[in-house]
Amino acid sequence: MAPKDTARTTDEAGEGSAVRRKAARYAVPVAVAGVAAATIGLVPALAASGDPDLPDVTAQELIEKIAASDAEQLSGTVKISTDLGLPSLAGLAGDAADGLVPGAGEGGSSAAPDARLMELASGTHTLRVAVDGPDRQKLSILDGAAEYSVIRNGDDVWAYDSESGEVYHGEDAGAAAEREHPAPQEPPTTPKELADEVLKAAGDTTSVTVDGTARIAGRDAYQLLVKPKQSGSTVGSVRIAVDAENGVPLKFTLLPSSGGKAVVDAGFTKVDFSRPPASTFDFTPPKGAKVTEADELDGPEKGAPQHGEGLKGLKGVEGLGPIGEHGQGVNVIGEGWTTIAEIKAPGGEGATAPKPGDAPPEARKFLESFGDRVKGDFGTGTVFKTRLVNALMTDDGTVYVGAVTQDALVGAANAAK
Numbered sequence: 001m002a003p004k005d006t007a008r009t010t011d012e013a014g015e016g017s018a019v020r021r022k023a024a025r026y027a028v029p030v031a032v033a034g035v036a037a038a039t040i041g042l043v044p045a046l047a048a049s050g051d052p053d054l055p056d057v058t059a060q061e062l063i064e065k066i067a068a069s070d071a072e073q074l075s076g077t078v079k080i081s082t083d084l085g086l087p088s089l090a091g092l093a094g095d096a097a098d099g100l101v102p103g104a105g106e107g108g109s110s111a112a113p114d115a116r117l118m119e120l121a122s123g124t125h126t127l128r129v130a131v132d133g134p135d136r137q138k139l140s141i142l143d144g145a146a147e148y149s150v151i152r153n154g155d156d157v158w159a160y161d162s163e164s165g166e167v168y169h170g171e172d173a174g175a176a177a178e179r180e181h182p183a184p185q186e187p188p189t190t191p192k193e194l195a196d197e198v199l200k201a202a203g204d205t206t207s208v209t210v211d212g213t214a215r216i217a218g219r220d221a222y223q224l225l226v227k228p229k230q231s232g233s234t235v236g237s238v239r240i241a242v243d244a245e246n247g248v249p250l251k252f253t254l255l256p257s258s259g260g261k262a263v264v265d266a267g268f269t270k271v272d273f274s275r276p277p278a279s280t281f282d283f284t285p286p287k288g289a290k291v292t293e294a295d296e297l298d299g300p301e302k303g304a305p306q307h308g309e310g311l312k313g314l315k316g317v318e319g320l321g322p323i324g325e326h327g328q329g330v331n332v333i334g335e336g337w338t339t340i341a342e343i344k345a346p347g348g349e350g351a352t353a354p355k356p357g358d359a360p361p362e363a364r365k366f367l368e369s370f371g372d373r374v375k376g377d378f379g380t381g382t383v384f385k386t387r388l389v390n391a392l393m394t395d396d397g398t399v400y401v402g403a404v405t406q407d408a409l410v411g412a413a414n415a416a417k
Helices: 015-025 028-040 059-068 094-100 113-121 173-179 191-199 310-316 361-368 406-416
Strands: 007-009 073-083 122-132 136-143 146-153 156-161 166-171 206-216 219-228 235-243 249-256 264-272 290-293 330-333 340-343 371-376 379-384 390-394 399-402
Touching: 059 191, 059 206, 059 219, 059 235, 073 113, 113 122, 113 136, 113 146, 113 156, 191 219, 191 235, 191 249, 191 264, 206 235, 206 249, 219 249, 330 406, 340 406, 371 406, 379 406, 390 406, 399 406
Parallel strands: 166 290
Antiparallel strands: 007 206, 073 122, 073 264, 122 136, 136 146, 146 156, 156 166, 206 219, 219 235, 235 249, 249 264, 330 340, 340 399, 371 379, 379 390, 390 399
C-alpha cells in the first residue's frame, strides 16, 4: 500500500585591464546565478518503473530519517539536468569572458573547480561520484572521451582536466585556513546535498508532505514534496526521493512556479552504498601536465565562496563593493521563500550603477539577452532574469536579488524608497 499524503507544516593596467574591470561590473547577474546555483543546488533523473508498496510514514518521520542517515560511503552515477534559463556563455571570449566567467583569461586555469563547475548551471551532464567519509570525495564530469575530476583526499584537493592536460592543486578548507589559502568548495552535486539546502530552510512558510513512493536507481524510495506557502516565489515545488532503507536522498527535482520543465532535476541512475576502494581517491599528476597551485591564481579561483555562504560569495565581484565578513552592506527583506537581499551600491548615496548601454559590446549583448528595463517609485533599473533567481539593479546602484518574481523585486525596491 502506498503511503498516505500526510501534510505537515514545517514548512538557498591598460585598456585591456580597464575593459576587464568594466566587464566585471556587469557580471552581477552571472554571479547571482552562480551563487544561486551553489546555494540551491545544481545536480537528474531516472524514470521510476512501478511504485513500491511501503509502510506509511509521516513527513516528520521522513525528515528525521534523512537527518539520522549515517551513510558515509557510496559510489554511483548521477545524471544532472539544469535549466536556469541562462543564455549560453560560449560566445563570450577574450577580455569580456575574463570579467564574466570565473577562471577565464589571464592568470586562470582550465582545471580550477570554480570555473569548470559553473558548467553544471546549464544543460545535461553525467557525473560519477564517490564518497568515503568527510575526508575523501571524488566528483567526475564525463564528456565523451574527456573527463574532468575533482578529488579531495585528506588535506589535498586535486582537479584534473583530461582535455587540456591541466591540473589544479589546493588544500582542504579546514587544513588550509591557517595558511590563508582555502580551497574552493564545490556546489552541491548530490541529491542529499541539494535536499539539505532546502530542508534546513523549511519553516512556517513551507508545506511538507509525503507524496507516494518511487523506484530510483533500483532502490525503493519515499517521495517528499516541499512547497512554498507564500506567493511571489519562483519556486513551485521541490520533490525529494528518499531511500526507504537508509534515508539517503536519491533524487531531487525543483519545478518553477511559472510551469514548464524542471529547473533542476537531479538523481542517481546507479548507486552503491559500500565503501569505494581507497585507490579511487589517489591522484598523481600525469607526466607533462601543467600543475597550478591555488595560491598562484589571481581572482575567484584563489578562494571561492564557502559552501553555505550564500550572497556573501558576491563580495569578490568588482562593482558591488565589500559586503563584509558578516554580511555588512546587505539588507534582508522578507522571510522564507520570498526573501530578498538588498545590496547597496559601493560609494554610498549618490553612487550610480553602470547602464547596459555603457557596457562593452560583448557584455552588452549578454545583458540584453535577459535584462529588461523597468520603472517604479525607486526610479528606473534593469531586471535580470533566470527561471529561478531574479535580480533588479536600479540606476542608483542598488541591487535586489532573490528567488522571487519581477513584481516582488519591484515592490521591494518601491518600499525601500
